[in-house]
Amino acid sequence: MTTLRFVLGDQLTRGVSSLRDLDLARDVVCLAEVHEEATYVPHHPQKIALFFSAMRHFADALRAEGATVDYLRLDDAHNPGGFTAALVAAVRRHGATRVVVTEPSEFRVRELADGWTSATGVPVELRDDDRFFCSHARFRRWAQGRKGLRMEFFYREMRRETGLLMEGDEPAGGQWNFDHDNRKRMPATLPVPHPPRFAPDAITREVLDLVAARYGHHFGALEPFAWPVTRADALRALDDFVTARLARFGDYQDAMRDDAPFGFHSLLAAAMNLGLLLPREVCDRAVDAWRQGLAPLNAVEGFVRQILGWREYVRGVYWLNMPGYAQGNALSARRPLPAAYWGAPTPMRCVARCVDDTRRNAYAHHIQRLMVTGNLALLAGVAPDEVERWYLAVYADALDWVELPNTHGMALYADGGVMASKPYAASGAYIARMSDYCAGCAFDPDEKLGPRACPFNVLYWAFLMENEAALAGNPRMAMPYKNLARFDPARRAAIAAQADDIRRTLLAP
Ligand code: FAD
Ligand code: DLZ
Ligand code: SF4
Numbered sequence: 001m002t003t004l005r006f007v008l009g010d011q012l013t014r015g016v017s018s019l020r021d022l023d024l025a026r027d028v029v030c031l032a033e034v035h036e037e038a039t040y041v042p043h044h045p046q047k048i049a050l051f052f053s054a055m056r057h058f059a060d061a062l063r064a065e066g067a068t069v070d071y072l073r074l075d076d077a078h079n080p081g082g083f084t085a086a087l088v089a090a091v092r093r094h095g096a097t098r099v100v101v102t103e104p105s106e107f108r109v110r111e112l113a114d115g116w117t118s119a120t121g122v123p124v125e126l127r128d129d130d131r132f133f134c135s136h137a138r139f140r141r142w143a144q145g146r147k148g149l150r151m152e153f154f155y156r157e158m159r160r161e162t163g164l165l166m167e168g169d170e171p172a173g174g175q176w177n178f179d180h181d182n183r184k185r186m187p188a189t190l191p192v193p194h195p196p197r198f199a200p201d202a203i204t205r206e207v208l209d210l211v212a213a214r215y216g217h218h219f220g221a222l223e224p225f226a227w228p229v230t231r232a233d234a235l236r237a238l239d240d241f242v243t244a245r246l247a248r249f250g251d252y253q254d255a256m257r258d259d260a261p262f263g264f265h266s267l268l269a270a271a272m273n274l275g276l277l278l279p280r281e282v283c284d285r286a287v288d289a290w291r292q293g294l295a296p297l298n299a300v301e302g303f304v305r306q307i308l309g310w311r312e313y314v315r316g317v318y319w320l321n322m323p324g325y326a327q328g329n330a331l332s333a334r335r336p337l338p339a340a341y342w343g344a345p346t347p348m349r350c351v352a353r354c355v356d357d358t359r360r361n362a363y364a365h366h367i368q369r370l371m372v373t374g375n376l377a378l379l380a381g382v383a384p385d386e387v388e389r390w391y392l393a394v395y396a397d398a399l400d401w402v403e404l405p406n407t408h409g410m411a412l413y414a415d416g417g418v419m420a421s422k423p424y425a426a427s428g429a430y431i432a433r434m435s436d437y438c439a440g441c442a443f444d445p446d447e448k449l450g451p452r453a454c455p456f457n458v459l460y461w462a463f464l465m466e467n468e469a470a471l472a473g474n475p476r477m478a479m480p481y482k483n484l485a486r487f488d489p490a491r492r493a494a495i496a497a498q499a500d501d502i503r504r505t506l507l508a509p
Contacts, residue, residue: 001098002027002028003027003098004070004091004098005019005022005030006032006099007019007058008083008109009054010275012231012275013276014061016129017127017130018102022067028090028094029069030087032072033052034072039215040108041389041392044220045212047395048218049222050396052074052210053200053203053229054274055071057203057230075210075214084112096120098122099122101124101127102126103129106401107322107400131275131278133312136316139319142316152176152177152309155310162283165297178297178298181298182253182254182298182302183254185434186252192257192263192264193245195240195245196226196237198228198237200225203229220362227270228271228276241266241267242286246264246303247289249265249266249295250296250299251298253367256353256435261364265366266282269397283304283308286303311402314405314409317419318401321418325404328414329383333382333384333414334383336382338507338508340355340506343356347441347442348376348443348506349441350437350441354368354369354373367434369391369406371430374387374407374411375424376456377411377412378412378424378425379425379456379459379460381463387407387411422477423477427445427457428457453498458498461484461487461499464480465496
């Protein structure tokens with residue numbers, strides 16, 4: 001009676017539900033590197049290396065504990081290339097009579113898993129993934145009967161339920177949200193500590209060679225590779241963030257500075273999404289830092305809100321609404337993704353900077369993703385599925401359950417307002433206020449029309465004109481539409497013509 005415990009690449013947690021009752025004497029743990037997962041979108045080479053290296057280190061840690069591990073390497077001669085075939089082969093190899101898996105985090109893989117019992121011929125037990133604060137059932141209960149699913153209200157319930165940053169029944173500091181303190185521009189002279197870099201060990205080196213040979217042609221630089229790939233390294237990354245950057249996380253959460261691609265951000269999403277860190281321990285560390293006086297409340301609340309609030313909320317929205325959620329296109333956006341997203345030269349300084357940060361680091365922080373590349377795709381009317389494939393491919397932390405709602409819902413408003421009460425559309429003024437990008441740009445954020453006009457300014461008004469039928473009735477859009485109503489026909493025509501020109505030239509696919 002052998003039980004095969006199949007662990008997916010984002011389930012690298014010793015306490016994951018599929019391993020909780022692991023019998024070291026009788027069970028086999030199976031992990032599989034497969035070509036299909038490395039290529040269903042052209043993932044950034046650093047992302048593929050991160051997953052493979054973390055999987056190999058996790059397998060070694062299990063072996064050190066005495067577990068029998070069947071690890072399928074990408075370059076093994078008999079590698080069948082996909083999850084289902086790999087699992088079937090492993091069941092046969094070990095004569096397994098039962099398979100245990102923690103439910104896949106992504107809908108695409110969850111659908112595959114539904115076929116695993118018939119494919120393997122043995123019972124496959126799918127267990128809940130209880131590494132999150134909020135179960136699917138809990139989120140459904142919260143969402144039931146609500147007209148809008150506003151994150152802020154969900155977050156408050158999560159605060160009450162977990163006791164995080166609570167003083168009795170009241171939020172610590174008397175407020176749920178300190179966002180108004182968190183919108184500072186970052187002074188040019190403010191020193192920004194660099195996040196720790198984790199030098200590749202022999203296991204990672206071998207993976208880097210493999211990825212260079214097989215996927216080196218994907219968009220993105222493979223090296224320098226500096227991601228934490230073990231739990232011990234991820235804990236060091238957490239420690240470094242809490243001691244060196246958390247205190248300023250709140251103030252500069254929305255700021256973008258040309259020479260500081262990571263700002264005061266944690267870079268912990270990848271480690272959490274792979275399972276090297278648990279969200280609870282990350283939040284606990286941040287709250288402890290506040291209690292010890294090492295970080296102010298606006299920083300700690302802002303950080304906890306991202307994890308306890310946004311991260312749990314987007315997972316809830318995803319599982320509540322899939323598979324239909326991915327199909328929506330509320331603004332009928334159909335244009336192709338501009339080549340600038342894949343690194344084609346562009347005179348738009350902010351776009352060039354965010355794309356190049358992404359190419360070098362498989363990372364861009366939230367405001368770069370939302371207000372530069374996301375905002376541009378929204379204003380330009382790029383088809384949601386093209387944008388989503390890009391975000392899913394290029395970031396080390398990208399997994400469908402978290403990428404899709406952020407892109408489809410938050411950045412593109414393609415869900416028609418399930419996540420955001422209005423589109424995050426912004427002109428160049430926002431980027432000019434929150435960054436130093438405009439200083440080195442060929443365009444001027446103060447110019448509204450003409451050859452020097454910031455393309456975001458032109459596209460912003462064109463976006464409002466094109467989507468008037470869908471958006472003018474939204475009370476939160478009343479102000480921009482009131483301003484648009486003052487534009488005479490000649491001005492509208494000039495905006496439309498210049499927007500067309502920008503799409504044909506600067507935003508060519
Ligand atoms: P920090 O700024 O340090 O924030 C702390 C943590 O909060 C993050 O590690 C993350 O776990 C969580 N968090 C913050 N914002 C969000 C959010 N909006 N949704 C979910 N979790 C959040 N995040 C992903 O993990 N994977 C993705 O594929 C992803 N795609 C995105 C696509 C778009 C268009 C946008 C606008 C956002 C996306 N995000 C995604 C959310 C967010 O941008 C990243 O989590 C964050 O930039 C990761 O960097 P960090 O770890 O330094 O985060
Ligand atoms: C992202 C990724 C990559 C690149 N490769 C693998 C892999 O070879 N094996 C694996 O188990 N998981 C991989 N992953 C993560 C999966 O694509 C997917 O996100 C998880 O299975 C959750 O659904
Ligand atoms: Fe970006 Fe416009 Fe500023 Fe140039 S002027 S960096 S395009 S916001």
